[in-house]
Amino acid sequence: MTRRVLLGATAAGLTATGCSSRSPEPPAPKPPDPEAVLLSTLIRDKERLVALYQRAALGSAKTATALEPFRQRHVAHLAALRDMVPPGAEGRAGAALSPSPSGSPSPSEGSSVTVGRLRDAERRAAAGRPGQLAKASPALAQLLASIGACEAVHAVALGRLRD
Numbered sequence: 220m221t222r223r224v225l226l227g228a229t230a231a232g233l234t235a236t237g238c239s240s241r242s243p244e245p246p247a248p249k250p251p252d253p254e255a256v257l258l259s260t261l262i263r264d265k266e267r268l269v270a271l272y273q274r275a276a277l278g279s280a281k282t283a284t285a286l287e288p289f290r291q292r293h294v295a296h297l298a299a300l301r302d303m304v305p306p307g308a309e310g311r312a313g314a315a316l317s318p319s320p321s322g323s324p325s326p327s328e329g330s331s332v333t334v335g336r337l338r339d340a341e342r343r344a345a346a347g348r349p350g351q352l353a354k355a356s357p358a359l360a361q362l363l364a365s366i367g368a369c370e371a372v373h374a375v376a377l378g379r380l381r382d
Contacts, residue, residue: 257354258304261363264344265297271340275332282334285380289337289373296366303359338377345370 272290276283348367352360 252305253354254356254359255305257351258300258359261351262297262300262304265293265300268340268344269293269297271332271337275334275337278331282380286334286337289377292369292373296369299362303362334377334380338374341370341374341377345374 269290272286272293276286276290345367348363348370352363355363
């Protein structure tokens with residue numbers, strides 16, 4: 220082997236192995252799991268709805284008593300959704316999210332919460348569930364369908380209550 224062939228082979232080997240003055244690019248961050256993102260959005264929306272019920276209950280003792288079963292069901296939904304979040308997914312999913320447009324209003328909107336406002340929030344939440352089902356695993360889709368049905372029943376039942 221001649222010296223020229225040896226040097227050429229060495230140079231080719233260094234180039235092929237990536238020998239350069241630049242450091243390698245760090246790997247791109249792993250995108251959040253779509254289901255974890257959906258769960259995080261659902262949880263935030265449910266937290267807002269529970270807070271809305273709590274604010275509505277401040278109006279009167281009679282209203283608070285009538286609304287408590289509704290609030291308790293939403294608290295149960297919230298617990299079921301939280302149980303479905305995979306370990307370690309909370310941080311990655313939560314950082315990538317913005318509030319859901321189909322969700323319930325923020326508890327900070329306005330000062331008084333009427334039964335009519337709760338009914339509207341329930342309708343909006345129930346109406347958003349079909350679009351969310353397409354993004355969910357079978358287990359989450361089943362839970363979402365149940366939650367949506369409950370929200371639809373709440374909207375009807377709230378129509379029978381007086382402020």
